[in-house]
Amino acid sequence: MSPGLEVRMLCKRFGGIVVADSINLQIPAGRVVGLIGPNGAGKTSFFNLVSGIVRPDAGSVTLGGVDLTGLKTHQRARRGLSRTWQNLRLFSSLTVLDNLLVAPRLYLGESLTALLFGAGRVRRAERADRERATAILERTGLADIAHMSVGSVTFGQQKLIGVARALMNDPCCLLLDEPMAGVEGQAYQTIQRVVRDLAESGIAVCVVEHNVAFIRDLCDEGVFMFAGRVLARGSVAELIADPRLTELYFGT
Amino acid sequence: MEYVYALIMLMALYVILATSFDFVIGYGGLISIAHPVFYAIGAYTSALLALDFGLPIPLAIPAGAVVALLASVAVALPSLRISGDYLLIASIGFQLGLLEAIKNMAWTGGSGGLTNIPGVSAQSGGHGPYVVVTVLLAIGTVLLLRWITGSSYGRAISALRDDDMAFSALGRNGMMMKVGIFALGSGLAGLAGGLYAHYFRFLAPGQFGIMQSAALLTMVVVGGMRSIWGPVLGAVVLEALPQAITFLNLPPSLLGPLQGILFTGLVLVFMFARPQGLIGGGDVWRGRAVREVRDVARP
Ligand SMILES: Nc1ncnc2c1ncn2[C@@H]1O[C@H](COP(=O)(O)OP(=O)(O)O)[C@@H](O)[C@H]1O
Numbered sequence: 001m002s003p004g005l006e007v008r009m010l011c012k013r014f015g016g017i018v019v020a021d022s023i024n025l026q027i028p029a030g031r032v033v034g035l036i037g038p039n040g041a042g043k044t045s046f047f048n049l050v051s052g053i054v055r056p057d058a059g060s061v062t063l064g065g066v067d068l069t070g071l072k073t074h075q076r077a078r079r080g081l082s083r084t085w086q087n088l089r090l091f092s093s094l095t096v097l098d099n100l101l102v103a104p105r106l107y108l109g110e111s112l113t114a115l116l117f118g119a120g121r122v123r124r125a126e127r128a129d130r131e132r133a134t135a136i137l138e139r140t141g142l143a144d145i146a147h148m149s150v151g152s153v154t155f156g157q158q159k160l161i162g163v164a165r166a167l168m169n170d171p172c173c174l175l176l177d178e179p180m181a182g183v184e185g186q187a188y189q190t191i192q193r194v195v196r197d198l199a200e201s202g203i204a205v206c207v208v209e210h211n212v213a214f215i216r217d218l219c220d221e222g223v224f225m226f227a228g229r230v231l232a233r234g235s236v237a238e239l240i241a242d243p244r245l246t247e248l249y250f251g252t
Numbered sequence: 253m254e255y256v257y258a259l260i261m262l263m264a265l266y267v268i269l270a271t272s273f274d275f276v277i278g279y280g281g282l283i284s285i286a287h288p289v290f291y292a293i294g295a296y297t298s299a300l301l302a303l304d305f306g307l308p309i310p311l312a313i314p315a316g317a318v319v320a321l322l323a324s325v326a327v328a329l330p331s332l333r334i335s336g337d338y339l340l341i342a343s344i345g346f347q348l349g350l351l352e353a354i355k356n357m358a359w360t361g362g363s364g365g366l367t368n369i370p371g372v373s374a375q376s377g378g379h380g381p382y383v384v385v386t387v388l389l390a391i392g393t394v395l396l397l398r399w400i401t402g403s404s405y406g407r408a409i410s411a412l413r414d415d416d417m418a419f420s421a422l423g424r425n426g427m428m429m430k431v432g433i434f435a436l437g438s439g440l441a442g443l444a445g446g447l448y449a450h451y452f453r454f455l456a457p458g459q460f461g462i463m464q465s466a467a468l469l470t471m472v473v474v475g476g477m478r479s480i481w482g483p484v485l486g487a488v489v490l491e492a493l494p495q496a497i498t499f500l501n502l503p504p505s506l507l508g509p510l511q512g513i514l515f516t517g518l519v520l521v522f523m524f525a526r527p528q529g530l531i532g533g534g535d536v537w538r539g540r541a542v543r544e545v546r547d548v549a550r551p
């Protein structure tokens with residue numbers, strides 16, 4: 001099995017708070033790993049560290065054997081690391097389609113010189129991107145609202161747009177931060193199906209989620225995190241059955 | 253005739269200044285009010301190159317624009333690296349510091365101003381073509397910025413302004429883009445500076461201070477941020493109306509204050525009548541490409 005995402009000895013503290021305490025974690029390509037833990041366990045911080053938003057105190061991150069440790073956020077994304085956000089972070093002044101169109105892994109349009117001196121090349125890339133974005137919108141059931149502003153669609157749809165935007169990024173590894181919070185019905189089914197498809201196409205997926213049913217149905221295995229540490233790893237059923245973890249999860 | 257030429261010059265220059273400032277602060281969301289310092293750098297560079305080194309005016313003006321652009325990169329790179337908020341402080345510091353330096357150097361004419369700048373002479377009938385070229389450059393600036401903001405780069409600018417963290421997590425180099433936006437806007441201000449210097453042939457540091465920043469900000473806000481035509485209208489209206497009363501042949505002691513009152517009065521009227529600006533920018537970015545596709549998609 002190909003290496004996927006490998007995190008070694010990741011450490012980070014904010015003053016007195018330890019958000020990552022020597023985390024070792026591997027997410028093989030083609031697998032869906034659920035990251036479980038109570039609020040404040042450090043799950044979002046883990047994503048921030050892996051995606052380069054927050055600098056770790058120590059530790060390394062590799063993806064598909066490529067070392068990402070010293071790289072900036074955008075450089076990591078260009079090497080195939082994508083993520084979504086607990087608080088969405090959609091581009092509010094763009095339409096649904098345009099939220100996807102700024103998200104390809106390579107986007108010629110971000111370079112002023114490419115635009116000024118290679119307008120034709122930019123236009124061709126744009127056309128190809130638009131086809132891909134349209135296909136992703138179809139797949140996620142968002143085609144009908146493609147030209148609406150992201151502020152004017154339902155919360156469930158906004159969650160889907162966040163996932164669709166990450167898909168547009170063509171990731172090798174996808175980190176999903178609470179994709180199901182506040183989502184029900186159609187969007188719920190869609191996200192579940194899309195994540196499954198992703199894993200089958202060989203992408204390493206890590207999902208932070210409080211919805212136990214979702215985690216149990218979707219994930220190949222689970223990782224339990226508490227106070228910045230990985231306490232256990234195993235099948236989701238095993239983790240749920242562990243009274244020690246349940247106690248930590250629900251507090252005392 | 254000379255007076256009308258001068259008025260058209262000023263309006264054209266303020267169109268360049270206001271639209272390029274809107275590009276930086278409105279579209280780019282880069283909070284800086286030091287735009288006039290790049291106007292000054294373009295003006296002084298071009299003037300001194302022509303005055304001290306005999307560089308022909310058509311070469312001196314672009315050289316001034318390039319120096320302004322490079323200076324803006326030197327200000328933006330280190331400050332944006334620290335944080336976006338730092339740009340405001342760093343650029344104001346740069347503006348005040350550089351103007352203070354100009355004031356205290358003999359080479360730049362000091363606080364008394366730089367005179368005898370080579371220019372096109374009125375006698376030889378050179379003013380007409382110079383004004384035409386300036387107006388064409390102003391139109392060119394508007395069209396360039398309109399094209400850029402409606403292109404895939406414009407889409408990226410909007411996304412960057414909305415959320416630069418999500419933007420960079422998609423593989424976009426937001427930092428490079430911010431520097432690029434700041435550099436292009438500042439370079440255009442430098443171009444306006446050179447054009448100003450060889451027409452009016454006199455430069456003083458006082459013309460490029462915080463008052464100038466306030467005037468430009470007013471033009472952009474009154475006209476409508478994040479719209480292309482808003483700042484154009486703001487520049488023309490706020491530059492033209494106060495200037496136009498010069499025709500009334502009032503004594504200077506009355507004219508100065510009256511112009512100030514007129515400017516402020518216009519701002520207040522516009523603010524109350526149209527708080528979103530004369531031409532408000534849309535909340536949702538609509539690039540040209542998107543429009544095309546939608547039209548095709550419609551039955
Ligand atoms: N930038 C930061 N500065 C200081 N403390 C932080 C920062 N980010 C997160 N924390 C703290 O780290 C802990 C873990 O937060 P987080 O990773 O968001 O947890 P989770 O996603 O598991 O709910 C919390 O106590 C939070 O307050």
Ligand SMILES: [Mg+2]
Binds near residue numbers: 044
């Ligand atoms: Mg969290």
